[in-house]
Amino acid sequence: MSKLPxxxxxxxxxxxxxxxxxxxxxxxxxxxxGAAMGVMVFGWSALFVILITVAACMVTERLVNAIRSRxxxxxxxxxxxxxxxxxxxxxxxxxxxxxxTGGFFAILLGKHLYGGLGYNMFxxxxxxxxxxxxxxPVQLTSWPSPSPLMSGQAHxxxxxxxxxxxxxxxxxxxxxxxxxxxxLGQYRTELGLGHTVAEALGGxxxxxLLSAATGMLKGSLxxxxxxxxxxxxxxxxxxxxxxxxxxxxxxxxxxxxxxxFWYLDPTKYPDPLFHLVTGGLILGAFFMATDMVTSPxxxxxxxxxxxxxxxxxxxxxxxxxxxxxxxxxxxxxxAAVPLIDQYSRPVVYGAQKSKA
Amino acid sequence: MGIMISALRRxxxxxxxxxxxxxxxxxxxxxxxxxxxxxxxxxxxxxxxCDPCVAPGEKVLKGQMIGRAGxxxxxxxxxxxxxxxxxIVEHVAGHPSGLTMLCAVLVPDGNDQWHPDLKGLVxxxxxxPQEIRDxxxxxxxxxxxGATFPSHVKLTPSKTRPVEVLLINGAECEPYLTCDARLMxxxxxxxxxxxxxxxxxxxTTQCVVCIEDNKPGAIQAMTKAAKETRNIQVxxxxxxxxxxxxxxxxxxxxxxxxxxxxxPGDIGVIVHNVGTALAVREAIRFGRPLTHRVxxxxxxxxxxxxxxxxxxxTPVQTLIDRCGGLKSGVKKVVMGGPMMGLALNDLQVPVVxxxxxxxxxxxxxxxxxxxxxxIRCGNCVRVCPLKLTPCEMAWRARHDLLDQLGDVHLxxxxxxxxxxxxCPSNIPLVHYFRYGKFALAAQKREKEKTALTKSRxxxxxxxxxxxxxxxxxxxxxMRLAMEAKKKAAAAAPAPAGENQxxxxxxxxxxxxxxxxxxxxPRVAREKNTP
Numbered sequence: 001m002s003k004l005p006x007x008x009x010x011x012x013x014x015x016x017x018x019x020x021x022x023x024x025x026x027x028x029x030x031x032x033x034g035a036a037m038g039v040m041v042f043g044w045s046a047l048f049v050i051l052i053t054v055a056a057c058m059v060t061e062r063l064v065n066a067i068r069s070r071x072x073x074x075x076x077x078x079x080x081x082x083x084x085x086x087x088x089x090x091x092x093x094x095x096x097x098x099x100x101t102g103g104f105f106a107i108l109l110g111k112h113l114y115g116g117l118g119y120n121m122f123x124x125x126x127x128x129x130x131x132x133x134x135x136x137p138v139q140l141t142s143w144p145s146p147s148p149l150m151s152g153q154a155h156x157x158x159x160x161x162x163x164x165x166x167x168x169x170x171x172x173x174x175x176x177x178x179x180x181x182x183x184l185g186q187y188r189t190e191l192g193l194g195h196t197v198a199e200a201l202g203g204x205x206x207x208x209l210l211s212a213a214t215g216m217l218k219g220s221l222x223x224x225x226x227x228x229x230x231x232x233x234x235x236x237x238x239x240x241x242x243x244x245x246x247x248x249x250x251x252x253x254x255x256x257x258x259x260x261f262w263y264l265d266p267t268k269y270p271d272p273l274f275h276l277v278t279g280g281l282i283l284g285a286f287f288m289a290t291d292m293v294t295s296p297x298x299x300x301x302x303x304x305x306x307x308x309x310x311x312x313x314x315x316x317x318x319x320x321x322x323x324x325x326x327x328x329x330x331x332x333x334x335a336a337v338p339l340i341d342q343y344s345r346p347v348v349y350g351a352q353k354s355k356a
Numbered sequence: 357m358g359i360m361i362s363a364l365r366r367x368x369x370x371x372x373x374x375x376x377x378x379x380x381x382x383x384x385x386x387x388x389x390x391x392x393x394x395x396x397x398x399x400x401x402x403x404x405x406c407d408p409c410v411a412p413g414e415k416v417l418k419g420q421m422i423g424r425a426g427x428x429x430x431x432x433x434x435x436x437x438x439x440x441x442x443x444i445v446e447h448v449a450g451h452p453s454g455l456t457m458l459c460a461v462l463v464p465d466g467n468d469q470w471h472p473d474l475k476g477l478v479x480x481x482x483x484x485p486q487e488i489r490d491x492x493x494x495x496x497x498x499x500x501x502g503a504t505f506p507s508h509v510k511l512t513p514s515k516t517r518p519v520e521v522l523l524i525n526g527a528e529c530e531p532y533l534t535c536d537a538r539l540m541x542x543x544x545x546x547x548x549x550x551x552x553x554x555x556x557x558x559x560t561t562q563c564v565v566c567i568e569d570n571k572p573g574a575i576q577a578m579t580k581a582a583k584e585t586r587n588i589q590v591x592x593x594x595x596x597x598x599x600x601x602x603x604x605x606x607x608x609x610x611x612x613x614x615x616x617x618x619x620p621g622d623i624g625v626i627v628h629n630v631g632t633a634l635a636v637r638e639a640i641r642f643g644r645p646l647t648h649r650v651x652x653x654x655x656x657x658x659x660x661x662x663x664x665x666x667x668x669x670t671p672v673q674t675l676i677d678r679c680g681g682l683k684s685g686v687k688k689v690v691m692g693g694p695m696m697g698l699a700l701n702d703l704q705v706p707v708v709x710x711x712x713x714x715x716x717x718x719x720x721x722x723x724x725x726x727x728x729x730x731i732r733c734g735n736c737v738r739v740c741p742l743k744l745t746p747c748e749m750a751w752r753a754r755h756d757l758l759d760q761l762g763d764v765h766l767x768x769x770x771x772x773x774x775x776x777x778x779c780p781s782n783i784p785l786v787h788y789f790r791y792g793k794f795a796l797a798a799q800k801r802e803k804e805k806t807a808l809t810k811s812r813x814x815x816x817x818x819x820x821x822x823x824x825x826x827x828x829x830x831x832x833x834m835r836l837a838m839e840a841k842k843k844a845a846a847a848a849p850a851p852a853g854e855n856q857x858x859x860x861x862x863x864x865x866x867x868x869x870x871x872x873x874x875x876x877p878r879v880a881r882e883k884n885t886p
Binding site for chain 2: 010011020022118297345350
């Protein structure tokens, strides 16, 4: 009789269809509106930052594959996602070499040195951002004012490219737009000078909530539009890619102390809404802390992790050496994940009654 | 404190794979012509294998025992039809590694003649529960849901805990399978009859028939049948895999959890499959052993899906031929359900008591993707019905960290496959768990062997030492006896002649024996001290 070439594998024989590229692509789609808003607000230079960073990540990924004689891992799209996340956490006018160094660091030292996707301890995009911030503090804290496309202050495509390739010298007319502080930086500096919150955020640097929510304020390329980023996060929640545990706990971990201190002394501590819409809290909560590889696997662990991220963010923002603390907070909590995992395993079915 | 029966509870996690039940749900159960040969394995259940009790060449009748149970947790095997035992040989069987199993090759004579000694019980409900259990044991009935645990064992209430409720499992949560659904729709009265005997054996009065609500026909039929019988309640449950797993069904229906490492009986619940209830009825009423079962033959690779009632031992190929054969492009043939079934590499494998389905899966229905890295997405943790951490178990098993497998509760895993179903990296998690369990079992055996060797060598040393001591003691006794004799001889000279002939040479060295005299009492004292 004819012997069929039957496939023999272990059960189960059907699969739900989840895949790594599927997850990565969903996250990329969820990020794109926020990234597009970044380009809209900060001009063409932001687009070049994104493109250069993503390309740097993908080239490094392929290079490492070749060195390790492994098949290309580009199709899983994790390198592209790392690049996009890193770009969105950089200042919109970052020089090209900052983007390239960051992408190279993220993929090579942040990921492949540990063994590649699934083995890295820290979020590659964030560890690269932290590396850049410590190594190139000037470039990483040069915040241009919003200069929306199709507005009077907008720079042309060529000017944008020149800005990225040869720095401010390449587009001197854009110089005066630089060197101002983000709302968080503004608050910390002014407070250090003995001013109240209202004085710090009023006057020439007037902070208004609406432009903050839509993204019309200084900050990293992709972190400014609270509304679009939240929508992206909700999309991921709805698709079941992420669960509410990490973002929910991280927001709560940052906003709860913010509310308490604001209640105690509103002249020294800004209100929770300020913390919510400025800086990278929403980007961090929905897209950075939820990085699967570097976050706990059980719901309880995820809540602990999220609370830690949020709390550390608030602590660094309020008392730390940097005005913004999202990256540091998440990277520090990344290091605690193995410990959290070990102590937050779910109680196994039937275990609690075995004593009786 | 009675049990609160409710369909509103849920178990942790679970998934809802595409059902594909529509392929065969409307196909009434049909018989098949007797195949040319039946290959009846002697090990079709959990527990000890059977010993063949027929010889090649022997004529057997339908229902005649051909394999004797190998212990308490075992079940006898019977001839599925009348005919001649052609041989008793190793034949391919449903084994995960494609190994062979000892099988009786039965050539049917076509008469399908029952053994005349098979008789049902008269007034079974008036008999002692043990008599019911004996009858079920002798009929070779095992759990027909797939676990194939001998049913008489599960119908024995524990001595310490009375059974409060019997759950009849008609959930049939595996996709594709429809054999239980068809049984309930067509043989509801027989099933409820069987349930009455089960209740009697368990000495309990409450029974809940649990059916997932994607089987309205079965729910309707069983509800109607249950109305005529007291004590039986039908419960419709929302569809969720693996609801038909024993522990999950118990949790959903009663709200109780089986203790880890324990049995359902520990919390006063017993679960039996609907097919088992039917088999019990046949055994009690007619004395007929388990010789046939209903198998769903389905999948997109089958020309004409069907629910076939076939003799145990029928080769899978026969079933497939009966259903119009395999379509071209079939990727995989699975025995059982798609989540927990066994992929076959040979279609001559026979149907056994636990075979619920034969699935012919096309490439688009099954998966063949390379394993990727674990990205710790936590999907497996979220869906595990036992609240385990599958990803952590898998890497420990993969790296042979056997002493850590207990920390992650590997032994609690029921291998339902829910974790692997949702894994974005296609990691064969269940495969790793099986490997880990086997490695642990091998390690345990090795430990037992070492312990046995150790205890044996210790016993040998003790024995040698005891023998040596015994020899010394005898020597000393003899010496003492000699001395005493000599003293006596010195005190009163014995008559010459015979004494000299029998005494050993030592007697001629009184000086050498002297120090021994002082040693002897000391040795004796030492012996007495312990």
